[in-house]
Amino acid sequence: MSDRRGRTGSRLPTTIDTTKPHEARFYDYWLGGVDNYPADRALGDEIAAHVPTIRSMVRHNRGFLGRAVRYAIAELGITQFLDIGTGLPTARNTHEVAQEVDPAARIVYVDKDPLVLAHARALMASTREGKTAFIHADLHDPETILADPVLADTLDLSQPVAITLTMIMMYFRDSDNPHGIIGRLLDAVPSGSSLTLSHPTADFNAAATEQAVQACEHAGITMVPRTRAEIERLFTGTELVEPGVVTLEDWHPELAEEPRFEVESSAGPAWIWAGVGRKP
Template identity: 45%
Template sequence: MSDEKPGDARPPAIDTGTAHPARIWNYWLGGKDNYPIDREIGDQTLAVYPEIVDLARQQRAFLGRVVRHLAGEAGVRQFLDIGTGLPTADNTHEVAQRIAPESRIVYVDNDPLVLVHARALLTSTPEGATDYIDSDLRDPERIVTEAARTLDFTRPIAITMLGVLIFISDDDEAAAIMKHLVDALPPGSYLALTHTTNAVHGARTDEAVRVWNEGGSVPMVVRSPEMIEGFFGGLELLDPGLGPLTRWRPDGPAGEAVDEFCAVGKKPQG
């Protein structure tokens, strides 16, 4: 894991021979920040699960809805975006600061290519702030410590983790990471999480995951809705609770159910 910061003169080393989730996701979203190996694995996954492109777009739409709600109705002014991925339209800071210019946002990722693009993420309104942490989800203590340079952990913070916990294959480790992060949050904070399941498409989703894992990218796992809900231990789920991300407060008619479940939980007072 690199300790380089966005302002370092040395460009980080980028492995173009190994597929990486952020770059595959970028390919599915129609971006250009990907390499032949990423497109190869992306196409192999598409062959068995063509809905993945729509799912990727729906996940971005969910992020926008969540941040608009939290910055607007909930009045949150601090966001910790873990597993940022490559920048695209309506990143977390853009959505939040459009509503509340004083919002402060910290992005976290461990992909060197995301670090290259960090300057695009680090724009901010004069009233607010953004920062970027080059760190791994497996080191939640470091994430919290470094985020505290920008965020005030005595005031509510919203953590967003979209499609990142799937890369922690050990259930106990995943639960410990989530507990560490939630324990660090003050009352009134929020957690927005999405995670792949196979509750909707069953064997088709399992086959897509098999293709992904055999392709050499970072291995991922699916979990049951019950296991996903367990990551919200001690939090109060906002309506409509846990379910397909297409069904979480859609702007229009709810889309077809997908095998990416989501929920938003609030840390109660006291």
């Protein structure tokens, strides 16, 4: 039978400050969602002024997530997912894609945004055979995720898990030790597990990317674009599956489903590198 559980007892703030932009909410705005506020839309528009194709890019990222989920199940035999930096519920969430392929798939979502917590019920919809859950936690402290009883209650950590970090590691400075955080997550899962990661870069247009970074920093939001080589190093501890770290559009396009979002065909490549690595 289905199981819908959520962890709400963390020490993170549970009140929503609508006067300041939040990563999950301006991303929702770019995706055409309605769970955002004037401050989120203002920053979203400012970034879009520097990166006019940003809406197309985040839609490409959503498509990559779906392809990576289907690849994990079909090619790697993984049916458990730890989706960190979940964001607000929108079309084609991880559990929707995974449980279409395997109704028994299990998913744990993690996000620090109290608005995502408020919408956790939508994220925790599940097939009768599968299970989904939500943990309100911050990836800066991975131990709070790994020690949460909801994780052990939902996922079998003796079996492979697909760790999903799409468009989240850019919020971590090098001083935050992103390699150590990812390494701790990988240490907690067995051989055969995978790491799915997408990350913006300045490799395609350094000037425009720097303007977007400055807009975020001015709003109090950390934004760290990284080079392709730096992003490849985030996969340390895994073996990259083909085709390696590539632009979003070039990662197994044959796995795409009928588009659920309108994407500008003439927008050019997304300024986002992506890949999947498997823990040996």
